[in-house]
Amino acid sequence: MPDKPAMSRKGEQTRAEIIACAQDLFYRRGYGGTSFSDIVEAAGVYRGNIYHYFKTKDEILEAVIARRVQEFRALQREWEERCPDPKQRLMRFVEMLAACEDDLVRFGCPIGTINAELGKARRDLQGSAKALFDLFRDWLATQFVALGREAQAQSLAFHLLGRAQGVSLIAHVYHDPAVLQREVATLRAWVDAL
Amino acid sequence: MPDKPAMSRKGEQTRAEIIACAQDLFYRRGYGGTSFSDIVEAAGVYRGNIYHYFKTKDEILEAVIARRVQEFRALQREWEERCPDPKQRLMRFVEMLAACEDDLVRFGCPIGTINAELGKARRDLQGSAKALFDLFRDWLATQFVALGREAQAQSLAFHLLGRAQGVSLIAHVYHDPAVLQREVATLRAWVDAL
DNA sequence: GTCTATATGAAGATAGAC
DNA sequence: GTCTATCTTCATATAGAC
Numbered sequence A, B: 001m002p003d004k005p006a007m008s009r010k011g012e013q014t015r016a017e018i019i020a021c022a023q024d025l026f027y028r029r030g031y032g033g034t035s036f037s038d039i040v041e042a043a044g045v046y047r048g049n050i051y052h053y054f055k056t057k058d059e060i061l062e063a064v065i066a067r068r069v070q071e072f073r074a075l076q077r078e079w080e081e082r083c084p085d086p087k088q089r090l091m092r093f094v095e096m097l098a099a100c101e102d103d104l105v106r107f108g109c110p111i112g113t114i115n116a117e118l119g120k121a122r123r124d125l126q127g128s129a130k131a132l133f134d135l136f137r138d139w140l141a142t143q144f145v146a147l148g149r150e151a152q153a154q155s156l157a158f159h160l161l162g163r164a165q166g167v168s169l170i171a172h173v174y175h176d177p178a179v180l181q182r183e184v185a186t187l188r189a190w191v192d193a194l
Numbered sequence C: 001g002t003c004t005a006t007a008t009g010a011a012g013a014t015a016g017a018c
Numbered sequence D: 001g002t003c004t005a006t007c008t009t010c011a012t013a014t015a016g017a018c
Helices: A009-029 A036-043 A047-052 A057-082 A086-099 A101-107 A110-121 A123-146 A150-173 A177-192 B009-029 B036-043 B047-052 B057-082 B086-099 B101-107 B110-121 B123-146 B150-173 B177-192
Strands: none
Touching: A009 A036, A009 A057, A009 A110, A009 B110, A036 A047, A057 A086, A057 A110, A057 A123, A086 A101, A086 A123, A086 A150, A086 A177, A101 A110, A101 A150, A101 A177, A110 A123, A110 A150, A110 B009, A110 B110, A110 B150, A123 A150, A123 B150, A150 A177, A150 B110, A150 B123, A150 B150, A150 B177, A177 B150, B009 B036, B009 B057, B009 B110, B036 B047, B057 B086, B057 B110, B057 B123, B086 B101, B086 B123, B086 B150, B086 B177, B101 B110, B101 B150, B101 B177, B110 B123, B110 B150, B123 B150, B150 B177
């Protein structure tokens, strides 16, 4: 944050609290479905006070996306540390779907849903949200390259990303964990056969 | 429309015009992103006048969904007439993705995007939008049964539906027809191998 | 069935005392 | 950095003359 001159310890905490609450609300209710009042209430700050930290709602979204980027980067580093084998790493990605079953069924994929929403309502902001997809596309492509699939790495990454998005959407629409589990099994077999 | 006592020829036309314009706007901008003013302007009727035809915006959405159901049913009937072979029919479904390339890249899948939006913002209305998915799931499952895959017909239908949704979302987010084309090629091979 | 005027409420945003 | 009061805008929705 180079353009934020200085902020007290308390200020940083409040700011972080606002972002965390907004992230949760944006995920569960969508960006358009979340009002300033909702965020203010969840974060326990006063109405006008939020403007001390963010000039606009869009700015909050940018901060939320930046936070998600950090979270996912940390997750990918963890996968890399635990699994030296690229195929095992790809499997981790697939297993994430199973691990997040509950949230996926209830609210859909946190990356896919925000991109879908912004793609229609706010194409200007969708450019920022796309970074979350880029993050996984690049990481997956790296694993495919490590598997000796240089030529198709990008396509394979998009393929796997698409499969994950497709099953997340269907499972969410039907509120059905079984649909998710069956597709995850298919994806495990797909990774295994690589 | 059993509860609509009677409506003049002109009235029916105006009503149909409102629904058609709303369908287009809901698809391109989303339900929440489309205001009454937008619909009124596109349909060329006067502001307060629209309430003569629909009591609420939600009612317009229901009418739009009903119209889409009719459209898709007609499409499926056409596929059935042109293709006696179930595998050829499944291929038609896949080819639809290629045929709609332009719209899919620009606005995403008309079924998936409305369900994704309503799933967060208006779960009450999402129940109606899900009927569009049911329509394709059932039609696809019927083809798989005809192929002698009774036991897996439902799973296979969800699988294909998910693949179509996944690629639509990715292609939309990246505004990239090439992603769509590559995945469609993969799906053609998948259907071929059935 | 057509058209104008307006009510009502919610949301984003601001001002300014403390 | 905290808190209250308020402004503006835009959305859905309604009333009622013609």
